[in-house]
Amino acid sequence: MTEKRRDIHNSEMPALCQACEARHHGMCGSLTPDELTQLNKIASRKEVSAGTALVADSEAVTHYSNILSGVVKLTKILSDGRQQIVGLQFAPDFLGRPFKTSSETNAESATTVRLCSFPRSAVDRMIEDSPSLEHRLLQQTLNELDEARGWMVTLGRKTAAEKVASFLYLIATHINPESDAVDGVSFELPLTRADIADFLGLTIETVSRQMTKLRKDGVVEIENNRHVTVPDLERLAHRASI
Amino acid sequence: MTEKRRDIHNSEMPALCQACEARHHGMCGSLTPDELTQLNKIASRKEVSAGTALVADSEAVTHYSNILSGVVKLTKILSDGRQQIVGLQFAPDFLGRPFKTSSETNAESATTVRLCSFPRSAVDRMIEDSPSLEHRLLQQTLNELDEARGWMVTLGRKTAAEKVASFLYLIATHINPESDAVDGVSFELPLTRADIADFLGLTIETVSRQMTKLRKDGVVEIENNRHVTVPDLERLAHRASI
DNA sequence: CGCTTCGTTGAAACACGTCAATAAGCGTGG
DNA sequence: CCACGCTTATTGACGTGTTTCAACGAAGCG
Known part of the structure; x- marks a missing residue:
């Protein structure tokens, strides 16, 4: 895989993809410049606000x-x-369920989300032709x-x-892909209390009480x-029994 | 994938694999007879009793x-x-975590288990060479x-x-791969009450009480x-909110 | 036959859910 | 600018499902 990447000259890469690849390390990294150019022609970028259904249950x-x-x-x-x-999926994750036209799972933006979308058929074809893409997908x-x-x-x-501690730890370590800061991590929660409750199998009241407890301790x-x-990721991890 | 299978003549397949493929539809189905013969030379079959550690935590x-x-x-x-x-993994599932030498997950036989094992390196090499194998793995x-x-x-x-109803439903629909019986499904539980509790995030006492309730209703x-x-899978599914 | 493991059952404790009231944030419109 | 409604979050009192603790029975095994 690494060898494959090495012979990609940035100058041959579509400009839009260059900016994208520079920051993240998504699936497109396993495509050749040719494939990338081809894919870029049928790709559409869009931005959706929080709460938008991206993949509706059982919808094609x-x-x-x-x-x-x-x-x-x-x-x-x-x-x-x-x-x-x-x-929860963060940039630069791939969104979609290959080899299955319907999904029992819904996808919804939790925050404002920027997407780079491709028609299903084109990607399916590309997966067939490109073992390295499938490899990346498997990983x-x-x-x-x-x-x-x-x-x-x-x-x-x-x-x-x-x-609740586990959730906060998860967000703290995933929201900012590049940061390795051990101390003083700071971020905006991407989820409402109701979402957090749904993620943890709790009620919003219990989530709220435990957040208050973590704050008091x-x-x-927490602001706004x-x-x-x-302040101390290790301390949070300890609370999460990690 | 289906086309690939079609040109495999059973006569060219190792005898041991024939018997295996006849009953199941595991990964080996995506290998050519040549690859199968090659793999069969380094494969070892073994049977282990319940409670045997197959992949120990963080062990290579x-x-x-x-x-x-x-x-x-x-x-x-x-x-x-x-x-x-x-x-839980049933026949003919593949057991192992490719591309990672250590795993945070333990694997242990819940019942008597028969395995067909291969050295890691050989399979890893085969995955590299055979896109259809990787495809099967992805699926x-x-x-x-x-x-x-x-x-x-x-x-x-x-x-x-x-x-508890969900667990019983899962077992009823997975333990016997071929059976499509809607009524009168009968089986041996592969897990102890302690295992069931660990699977469901409950205590053994709660599992026991709920089993008793399902029986009384x-x-x-339940025997022994x-x-x-x-007697009625649909009724069980309803209890499981499925 | 005793020993151990596995499962059941009961009573009490407690963690979390439910119900309800209140407050804070935020956009809309007078 | 404040009033208003709406959504989101906090906090308290109370109820309950599940756990905990404990005793007992049944099955497997030397």
Whole structure:
């Protein structure tokens, strides 16, 4: 894979992709300049506001997308309305479920999200022709599987306090892809209390109480409900039993 | 993929693989007879009893395996000993985590398990050479991801009663790969009450109480603690909120 | 036959959910 | 600019589902 990348001359790459690749390391990294140029012709970039349905339940999936910025939540609902967020996706994740036209999973923007979208058929064809693209896809899928299984421990075996700490830790370590700061991490929560509750399998009241407790214990600082500062990531991780 | 299969003449296939492929539809189906013959030379078949560690936490993974029969549980533990089963694997699933030598996930046989194992390096090489094998691997991984996310709803949003019903439904529909029987499904539970509790994020006492309730309500019949009969799968599914 | 493991059942404790009231943030319009 | 409604979040009192603790029964095994 690394060798493959090496012979990509930036000058041959579409300008839009250059800017994108410079910041992230998404799937397009495994495409040749030719493929990239080709894909770029049929790609469409768009920006959607928070709360937009990107993949509606059981609706035919017509597009795949790369997330350029923002956070997307993947949700499932039971027939009586109970909802569970089964995954969060950050830039530069690939959004879509190859080899299956319908999905039982909904995708919705949690924040303002910028996307680079492609018609499904074109990408499916490209996957067939490009083993390295499929390889990249397999790696992302394996990572998502690891993350999903890790979260299952949180859902099944952690207390409410540990769940909320786990969530904050997850965001603190994922929201800013490049930052490796150990101290003084600060960010805007991409999710409302209701979303956090759906992610953790709790009620909004319990989430609120545990957030208050973390704040009173000095583990986090919270301003305007959404802006969070974590003075000591290790301390937060400890609260999350990580 | 289907076309690829069509030109495999059974006469060219190693005898051991023939018997295996006849019953299941595992990964080896995407290999050519040549590759199969080659792989068969380095494959070792073995049978392990229930409770055998197959992949120990953070230990280097030296082998991949196909599950020929039995059930394997994938577990994760927190530092204080709390345990969560994050997946069950049935024949003919592939066991192992490609592209990563260490895993945070343990694999342990839940029942007697028959395996067909291969040295890691040989399979890794084969994956590089055979796009169709990688394709098959991607598909299993996507399926496992779907299953994991489906189970997250069970863990996060279902009551104890629904969780136990969901578990019984999962087993009833997975334990016997070929059976499509709607009525009178009968099977041996592959997991102890402790395992079931670890899978559902409950205690063994709660599992026991809910099993008793399902039995008293006539949703399932239970003999000798392990043998379960489900007279009406739809009724069980309803209890599971599926 | 005793020993251990596995499963069931009951009573009490508690973590989290439910219900309800209040406050804070935010856009809209008079 | 303030009034108004709406959504989002906090906090309290109370109820309940699940856990905890404990005792007991059943099954497997030397």
